[in-house]
Structures are given as C-alpha cells and as structure tokens.
Amino acid sequence: MGKLLRLIGQRLGLGLLTLLVVSVLIFFAVELLPGDLAEAVLGQAATEETVAAMRAQLGLDRPAPVRYLEWLAGAAVGDFGNSLVTGDRVSEAIGERLLNTLMLATYAALIAVPVSIVLGILVALLRNSLFDRVANVLTLTSISSPEFFLGYILILYLSVKTGWFPAIASQTADMSLGDYLYRTFLPALTLVLVVTAHMMRMTRAAIINLLASPYIEMARLKGVYPLKVIVRHALPNAWAPIINVVALNLAYLITGVVLVEVVFVYPGIGQLLVDAVAKRDFPIVQACCLIFAATFILLNLAADVGSILTNPRLRHPK
Amino acid sequence: MKSNPVKSNSLSRRAFLGTTAAGVAVAGLAPGALRAQHKRGGTFRIARGHGQTTDTLNPGTFDNQFMNGLVYAYGGFLTAVAADGSVIPDLAESWEASADAKVWRFKMRPGITFHSGRPVTPEDVVTSINFHRGDDSTSAAKPLLEAIEDISVDGNTVVFTLSAGNADFAFIGSDYHLPILPSKDGTMDWQSGDGAGPYRIVEFKPGVSATVERFENDWNSNRGFFDRIECLAVLDANARITSLVSGDVHAIDKLEPKTVGLMARNASINIHSVAGNQHYTFAMSTNKDPYTDRNIRLALKHAVNREEIVEKILFGYGYVGNDHPIGRGQQFFNSDLAQTPYDPDKAKFYLKQAGVDKLSVELSAADAAYPGAVDAAVLFQNSAKAAGIDLQVNRAPNDGYWSDVWMKEPFSAVYWSGRPVEDSMLTLAYSSGAEWNDTFWDNARFNELLVAARAEIDLDKRRAMYWEMQEILNQDGGVIIPMFANFIFATGPGVVVSDKFASNWDLDGERWWERWSFA
Numbered sequence: 001m002g003k004l005l006r007l008i009g010q011r012l013g014l015g016l017l018t019l020l021v022v023s024v025l026i027f028f029a030v031e032l033l034p035g036d037l038a039e040a041v042l043g044q045a046a047t048e049e050t051v052a053a054m055r056a057q058l059g060l061d062r063p064a065p066v067r068y069l070e071w072l073a074g075a076a077v078g079d080f081g082n083s084l085v086t087g088d089r090v091s092e093a094i095g096e097r098l099l100n101t102l103m104l105a106t107y108a109a110l111i112a113v114p115v116s117i118v119l120g121i122l123v124a125l126l127r128n129s130l131f132d133r134v135a136n137v138l139t140l141t142s143i144s145s146p147e148f149f150l151g152y153i154l155i156l157y158l159s160v161k162t163g164w165f166p167a168i169a170s171q172t173a174d175m176s177l178g179d180y181l182y183r184t185f186l187p188a189l190t191l192v193l194v195v196t197a198h199m200m201r202m203t204r205a206a207i208i209n210l211l212a213s214p215y216i217e218m219a220r221l222k223g224v225y226p227l228k229v230i231v232r233h234a235l236p237n238a239w240a241p242i243i244n245v246v247a248l249n250l251a252y253l254i255t256g257v258v259l260v261e262v263v264f265v266y267p268g269i270g271q272l273l274v275d276a277v278a279k280r281d282f283p284i285v286q287a288c289c290l291i292f293a294a295t296f297i298l299l300n301l302a303a304d305v306g307s308i309l310t311n312p313r314l315r316h317p318k
Numbered sequence: 319m320k321s322n323p324v325k326s327n328s329l330s331r332r333a334f335l336g337t338t339a340a341g342v343a344v345a346g347l348a349p350g351a352l353r354a355q356h357k358r359g360g361t362f363r364i365a366r367g368h369g370q371t372t373d374t375l376n377p378g379t380f381d382n383q384f385m386n387g388l389v390y391a392y393g394g395f396l397t398a399v400a401a402d403g404s405v406i407p408d409l410a411e412s413w414e415a416s417a418d419a420k421v422w423r424f425k426m427r428p429g430i431t432f433h434s435g436r437p438v439t440p441e442d443v444v445t446s447i448n449f450h451r452g453d454d455s456t457s458a459a460k461p462l463l464e465a466i467e468d469i470s471v472d473g474n475t476v477v478f479t480l481s482a483g484n485a486d487f488a489f490i491g492s493d494y495h496l497p498i499l500p501s502k503d504g505t506m507d508w509q510s511g512d513g514a515g516p517y518r519i520v521e522f523k524p525g526v527s528a529t530v531e532r533f534e535n536d537w538n539s540n541r542g543f544f545d546r547i548e549c550l551a552v553l554d555a556n557a558r559i560t561s562l563v564s565g566d567v568h569a570i571d572k573l574e575p576k577t578v579g580l581m582a583r584n585a586s587i588n589i590h591s592v593a594g595n596q597h598y599t600f601a602m603s604t605n606k607d608p609y610t611d612r613n614i615r616l617a618l619k620h621a622v623n624r625e626e627i628v629e630k631i632l633f634g635y636g637y638v639g640n641d642h643p644i645g646r647g648q649q650f651f652n653s654d655l656a657q658t659p660y661d662p663d664k665a666k667f668y669l670k671q672a673g674v675d676k677l678s679v680e681l682s683a684a685d686a687a688y689p690g691a692v693d694a695a696v697l698f699q700n701s702a703k704a705a706g707i708d709l710q711v712n713r714a715p716n717d718g719y720w721s722d723v724w725m726k727e728p729f730s731a732v733y734w735s736g737r738p739v740e741d742s743m744l745t746l747a748y749s750s751g752a753e754w755n756d757t758f759w760d761n762a763r764f765n766e767l768l769v770a771a772r773a774e775i776d777l778d779k780r781r782a783m784y785w786e787m788q789e790i791l792n793q794d795g796g797v798i799i800p801m802f803a804n805f806i807f808a809t810g811p812g813v814v815v816s817d818k819f820a821s822n823w824d825l826d827g828e829r830w831w832e833r834w835s836f837a
Binding site: 033034035036038039040041042046047048049050053054056057083085086087093097152155156159160163166167168170171262263264265267271272275276277278279281 | 365370371372373374379381453454455456457458460461523524525526527550551552553554556557560561563564565566567715717718720721722753754
C-alpha cells in the first residue's frame, strides 16, 4: 500500500510539471494567433486609436514573457486573474459553466458506463450471435457518426416528430433535478451513444481474450454456467483494460463536448473556451485548458490506481 | 419524412422574391399571419443567432446583434428610429437645430425615471455621451461622435455644439452604442444594468440568455406588450429552427437562405423577409496597384455577375447592389442611376483603356466577412474569366479576419450592416481619411459634397447632392457592392408582429421587444 501512495505522490508531482508545460504552450499558442485581444474585441469597429487605448488599459503593450510570469505568479498562489474582456474573476466566469459540464458528463457517465459494461459482458457471452452482431453494428455506427449528426437525428425523432423531449437544453435558475434530467436527456443520450461503443467493445475483447486461458477452460470443465464463468472468473482479470478505456472516455465526456453543447445550446465550458480563444482572452483560455489537462492527468492516474487495485499481483508485488 | 402540403394561400417563392425586391416593404408574411390588436401579457421566448460569453453590458463594446438588440430593451435613448425610417423622440421629447445645423438643443422629457427609480437628468445624458469620447475611450462609437465639440446643460435641455453642421445629428442619438444610463461618480454606470428602456434586466448571462421584465413606469404606455421576455443565444442555425418548430421558442432570427424554402412548408410558421440596408462588398484598396487605376476598378465592376450572386448566395433573399451603399428603401436612394451590368466585353474595353490585356488579381475572402463570402468570390472568379481577368480566390481564416485581412489585403470581402442615414454610411466608409474607409478612396468632389450635404437643410438640394455622390461612387469608387441581403426571421403561431417592419436593423429594427405581442 505504501508503494501505491508513493506512486500517487510521484504522479501528482509529474502532473503539476505537465500543467506548467501546458500553461507555457497555451500562452505562446495564444500569442501566435493573429491579432490580439484589443483587435479581436473591437473587431470590424477597431480604429488605431481605440486599439491603442485598450492595449494600454489592459497592459497588453508589455512584452509577452513579462505577462506570462505575472500570470504564473498569480496562479501559483491560486489567483488565476480576471477575464480581460469582461473583467470578471476567472473562477466566476468558469465556475457555473464547469459545473454544467460536469453535471452533463456525470449524467452521461452514469448511463453509459453500466450500460456498456453490461452490454460488453452480454455480447461476450453471446459472441458471434445475432445479438452480438446487431449490438456491434449499432454501437459502431453511433461512434462513427459525428456527434452533431447524432444530435440532429435524436432531435428530429425524439423532439420535432414526437415532441417527447425539448430540442434545446436551455437552463432556468429555478429548475428541479427532474426538470434538469428531462431537459438535458437528449444531449446526455448523444454523449452516451458516442462513448458506449468504445467501452463495450473493449469489455468484450478483454473478456474474450481471457476465455482461451486454461483456468477458464478448467472452470468450464467443472460445469460452471457460462455467465458465471465470465462474471466470476474472466471479468476480475479483465478490469485493467476496461478501467483504462472507461477513464479515457470519461475524460472525453468533459473535454470533447463542445459540438454537443452547440447543437443543444447547453451552457458548458466548451463554448466558453471557443469564445475566449476567438477574443484572445488569455486567462480564460489558460484556465479552461488547465482544467482539461488536469482532468486527463487525474483520470489517467485513477485508471492506473484502479488497475493496480484490481490486480493482486500488482497489489502484493514480491 | 412527413411532407406537409404547401399551403395554397402561401406565396410561391418567385412571387415572394418579387415582393421583397420591391423595397423596404414587409414581404413574405403568409396571409395567415396575425394582424390583430396588441394584447398585453405573456412570456415571449426568442432564439437569436448571436451572443458570446465575452459579451458585457458596456455599450462601447457591443459588437453583435444580441447586445445591439438587448440595449433597445433596457436602455432609453435620446431619439429612436421609427418603422418608416424617420427619427422620432424617445427620452428627448423634442429638439431643434441652429440654421447651420451646428448647435443642437435636445429638450428632455420631464418625469422619466430609470428602472431603479432615479430620475433621468440632463447630466446623465452628458456623462453617457462623454463616456464614448476622449483620448482614452475604447468605445466603438468614438468616431461617430468626433464632430462634437462641446456638450452642455441648459435647464432641462442638453446642448450639443458640433465642429461642422450635421442635419442628421438627431439620428446619432438612436445609435445602439449610445443608451442614456445613470451616472455614478461622474462617469456612466453601465455595470448595474440599469436603464430607462421599456424592459428591465432580470438576468443577463453572457452568451447564454437575457431575461427582461416589463418596466411598469415606462413613459410610453403604447409599447412593451409582453410581461417578460427570454432571449436565448442559439448560435447553431439548426438548433434555432428546431426550437421554433418544436415550440420551445416563439421567434428566431438569422435564417439561412438555403433552408428558408424548406421551412416555409411548415404552415404554422411565419417567415419574414425584410429588405434592408445590410450589404456585402468586395473592397479594393485604391491606393495600391493595380486598383489605383479607375479603369481597372471599372473592369472588375463589370466582371461580376450580380444577378447570379444574389440567386446563388442569397437564394434570392436580397437584391443587386450598384456599387454604392445606399439601400433601395432609403430617402436619398438614386433611382435614376443606371445599374452596372455584367458585361465581359465592357470589362475588356476598360482593361484596354488601362493598357493591360491580361489582369491577374487576388481576392481574399472568409465566411467571417459574411456567410457565403468564399462562394461569392468563387462565382466572381468564374464570371471574371470571360472578361480575361484571372481572379484568384484567397480563402483566409475566419479567425482574425477583421484584424489581419480586412484593410490589409488590397482586395477583400466585407460586411456592412448599413445605416439608416445616408450621411453616416458614406462618412464611415467613404470619406477621405475615415478610420473605416476600407477602399482608401479619396475623391475631392465626393468629400466636398459630403460636408455640404451634411449641413444642408433644404431637402431637394440635399437629394441632388446625395444622388451625385452615389454616381461618383458607382463610377469611381473602390468598392464593388454586388448585393444587399434581406433580414430573414420567423415567428411561431400566436405572435402578433408589426404591420410594417422597420428595415434599419434585423428583427423589426430591433424594436420587436416593444412592438410585438401575443394574439
């Protein structure tokens, strides 16, 4: 157990280093974009005078490394600064939207993860049957279609034609949880369809892989029922790859949803990031990207820890 | 797909286009649309194709239609533009100009308060306008107010002194950048969201939504029929359409011309197409070769097939332009000016005049300039071929288009929303040395006429001058204006709209807040 804690400590340290590198990359990537904040904010209405005045007011006329170090000094003590465009605290600007994104991701994950693992076990059990084929074709079709297309199909059939669900997931302040789940069902379903195939097929492959092992054969020869063979004997050894792919897909649910947000008009963090990049609003871009990077780092760490915990050989190394 | 039969009483697309081309008039209103008396009450929901998370209530930074519209709900203005395009009183109940149109006195309407209950004073007008002036102003309205030399208060009158006469100055008071907001500590307090418009802001979430409630003490009891309005930013065109079709919202704007025909099949939806002053241009830098030569400019003007562009880019929801920015519905539109035709032979003739037989130019375009700009450029490329002009289309990135391509590349696609007043549009984009003179054009006669017409009170004399200016632009200007695009929006069942739409902005001149109602 001590070794595991050390591993977590090491990985978190490396994660911080990664975040630092990411922040440098993001800063200079934003610098490389054509035009700066003053020009982007004023757009077609920019004049030389107003652009110069805005640059001076926001301190954009100082050299880039100086601005980066200032931001870093603030970030080191937990102050991510203010949005350059609106002047709001970054935490305020991001907070509610991040919460929205996390809620939608959780909603989708709570449906997608159990469904895909159960489906994976079932198709492994009934492999090469008609059920297996149909499940594979359907999930592969949904993963192969772009999300916005899936979204439009769902809107067409579940909203416009039948009127069962609202076409846009707009939020109101005094919404109950039931309302929320109802209004955001279509975007959540879209995300479920996008991530299910990956997790289901990995579960199926990992289990089928093990079915050729001698110990499975032994179990079968003992007369254990096929479902029990899979759930009791094969699945425990298949967790590691499944956990890995689940972690990757959870990260995708948080970082890759901008298209779904746009199609369903859901106020998540993706649209905020797109707008911030368009306006060169560096503090917001930086904070969003760091959140995304941290999500990947933490979920990867969780996946590794999960696979160690589910594997006695790694849990008790000689 | 279930196919809805086309309503027998709805207009055919052809007939529809015919009516829209006829001018500023309302067109495309299916006869089923309601024209009943306005009733009060209800919560109106609308999905708009603009709005960004970076929006703020600072009127100096308004740059999209979500904010430009919202400000007409919560903000009171000195003046307003009526549906017929004339200027009418708002917070100022009357005004008068000196004979040379240099001194303007606006008499404030007595007894008006902001939503917070504070009275609106002439001093608030001064701070609100001064917010956009001065050296450290970053307001987009700064160039608009450059002519103001002094603003002073005289009792309940605000006096503007201009450096040169401007007969249209009262129109400037209706500009969306210039709401009259309360002042705090000597400067304009835009942060609070307080204002003197017909609706008060309940909640404003940048890039998501704005919710407003009727202001019960509004000075004008003949407007503002909805109790509450929820305005959503829905950037995706399909999401807007489905939200209207499924009844989630009562109205949407920015319909895509290519899908309007399909939407028109839904009998419960009313589609409105309004010919306005917004126009799409190709701007040539007249200070850079080869565009310094007037013959080259004329050759290119004759090498563009305008009808084809209106048909294929706007799907007919617009009309051809004649290389000047004055819309057909405007007061001083030159109706006698001959339309520049697509004529490859004439283009060749002008090339010969310029002393070249083969012209090779590069046109920069991106859809950020206007939807369909790249396609329009490709159509131009094809039509120019027949005239022996090798026009290369340079597809520029959307991102950073206005800072890096517009006015930097010598030939580029540009969007102009148009202005209700001829003088503002011509001054903004075509007067010598103007910040947004994107053709870098400098014509002595034009500049002289512009200043003279601005201060001229006599209507006939003014008209003659504006007509001549349009002719000069048509013959000598560096801009090709192949098309004027209609505003296209739609309303669901049970919405009563205006009998006649304003054409100065999208959605009934952005006065839908106060002009529309439920049946």
